[in-house]
Amino acid sequence: MSDRMLTMAEAVREAMSIAFDERPEVFLLGEDVGIYGGAFGVSGDMYHRYGAERVLDTPIAELGIVGAAVGAALSGMRPIVEIQFSDFTAQAMDQIANQAAKIHFMLGGALHVPMVLRTPQGSGTGAAAQHSQNLEPWFASVPGLKVVVPSNPADAKGLLLAAIDDPNPVIFLEHKLLYKIPGRDPVLEGSTRIPLGVSKVVREGKDLTIVATGIMVNKSWEVCEKLAAEGISITLIDPRTISPLDMNPVFESVEKTGRLMVVQEGPAQAGFINEVIAQLAGSSSFGSLIAPIKRLAGMNIPIPYAPQLEKAAVPQFDDIEAAAREIVKNWR
C-alpha cells in the first residue's frame, strides 16, 4: 500500500487524469499548467500525456481564463481552471460570482456551468500578503457556488472527481503546504468519488469536538494524538465541503462532548468557521454545551513577510494544544 501514500499534488493530478480518461469534455487551463507543469507542480506531466489541446497554457489574464472556462462549460465542456494563487481570483471575481454562479438561475435553469476552479491558498511559504490569503469566505458567501477545502490527498482525489461530475461551479481550495505532504491514509485506486456536502468525522472522542478546515485538520490531528496520551479524547470533524455545509455530525458530537472548538487558518473576522458556531448556537444542540465555544483563527492582519510573524499570525500546534487543554480542564 505504501505506493498509494500520495501527496496532495499527486492525488489531484491522479483525479484530473482519471477525469480526462473518462470524459473527453474535461480539459485544464491556467497559467503555466502546461509545459511548466503548474506553479506547484500539480499538473506535472499531464501536458505531455494529453497534449496542448487539453492542457492549455494561458496568458496572465485571470478574468479571461475564467471567462473562457464559463463559456466552454456553457457549451458542453467540463473545464478545470487552475488559478496560480487564490489571491488572483480577485481579478476573475465577476466571472466567478456574477456569471458562473448565477447563469443557471438567470436563465431559469436552462443552462448550467459544470466548471471546477482549483486554486492554492494559505500562508507558510514566505510569499507575503498578496500570495498567502485564505479567501474561502468570499466564495462560501456566494450562493450558486460549491466550495471544497480538502485537508488530505485521499479526500482531495475523491472530492475533485465528484466536483468535476457536479453540474454546478465548484471552487476547490488546496492549501499549498499540503501539496508535498503524504496523507495519513492511502489514496484509493481507481475512479472513486467522495460526495460533496458530507462532513467527515476524522476521529471520535468524548471530551471535546474540534471542527477544523484545510491544513488545520492536520494540526488538530496531531494535537488529538498528543492529548489522547494524557487521557483527553477529542472528536475531530473535517467539513471538507464548506458550501453546502453538513452540520449534522457537529450537532451529534457536541451533544456527546458538550464542548466545541473551531479552528481555521483564515482571519477570525467574518471567517467561514463562524458559520459553524452560528448554526450550533441556533440549534437544539446548544443546550448540550458545558463550555463556551472556543474559536481559533488567523489574526485580522495581512499575512506578514517575516517568517516568525507569518507563523504567529495563524494558529499553530501549540495554540491548538493549549486551547484544547484549557477548555477541557476548565469546564467540567
Next chain:
Amino acid sequence: MSMTMETGELINFHVAVGDHVKNGDVLFEVMTDKIDMEVEAPADGVIEALVANPGDVVEIGKPVLIMLTETEVMAFDFGTDNEPVAAVEVVAAPVVAPVVPVVVAAPVILNETVKAVPKARVEAANRGIDLRTVRATGPDRTIMMEDVNGAQLDPAIAKRQAANKALIAKGIEMTRGVAQASFTRSVKANFDHATFIAAWAKVLRNRPDLAVHQHVGVALIIESKYGSALPVFRDPDQANLAELTILVASITEAAKSGKVPVAMLSGATTTVFDLTSYSMSSATPLLFPNQVTSVTIGYESATTKIVSLTIDLNFCDFYDGALLLDALVASL
C-alpha cells in the same frame, strides 16, 4: 402614571379575598401624582390575599394584592404548606396601567446575575434546582455542570416537595365526579422538558376531535419555594425547538422567583408534571378544570422514565387514551 412616579397611594380595593375576577375587572384604585387610576386584573383568577391597606403609600413594584389563576388555585391546594405566595403579583406599577400592554412572554433570564453554561440551565430546570443557590466554580464565576451535579435542592422546595409527595402518593382525586382513566408507559430518558412539551402538543394537535380550545397550551408545573407555578407554553409544537428550550429553561428559572410573565399564566389546555425530582415513578395525573388530558413524567431508572396520561372519559374512550400515549411515546 408618569415616568417619574415612585410611589402611589392606595385609595381602596374593589375586590375581597376569595373573589373570582375576570381579565379587565377593576381590582383597586391608586392615587398617582396626576390622577386617580383604576388598576385592572391582568388575567382571570382568584384573589388570594390583600397585602396593602387603603391609605398606604406603596412603592412602584411592590405588591398590593396577590391573585392566583384558576389552575394555580388547584395546584396550591396540593400542599399542606399554605404560604400565601403567588406567581401573579398585581403591583402598583406601570406594567398594569391601562395604556401599557401587559408584559408578554419572552425568553428572559430574570436572574441575569447568574452565569451558567447552557446545559447547566437545562439540567437545573429539569431537576428543579434554583441556579441562584448553586455555587459557581467555573471561570468568571460561571456555573458549570459539575456545580449543578453537586447541587442540592433548595430546602424550601424540598420541604414543599415532601409535602406534595405525601399527598400525591395518597392518590388524591382533585376532579371529583369526572370519569377518567389513566395509562402508563416506560420510555427512554433522553428528552428534556422542551422536547416533551413540544411532542405532547403535537400529539394533541393531531387530535382536533379532542380539542376544547382553538390552541394547545401546555402548563408545566414548576415547584419553587413560593409554591407551585404553572406557566403555560402556547402552541409549543409550532415553536423553534432551540428557542423553546431556552424559553422553558428561562421561565423555569423565573418561576422559581415567583415571577412568571402574566401572559403565560392562562390558556392551559393540558398539564405536564415532572415527578422525576420527587424520585417518584408515576402518579395518577390530575385533570384540571377545562382540560381533557394531563401527563406526568416519572423516574424509573437512569436511562428510562415513566410517562402517565389521564384522560377525561367524557371526551374520549380508553382506546383513544392508549393511542394518545402511544403517539406521545413514539415521538419522544
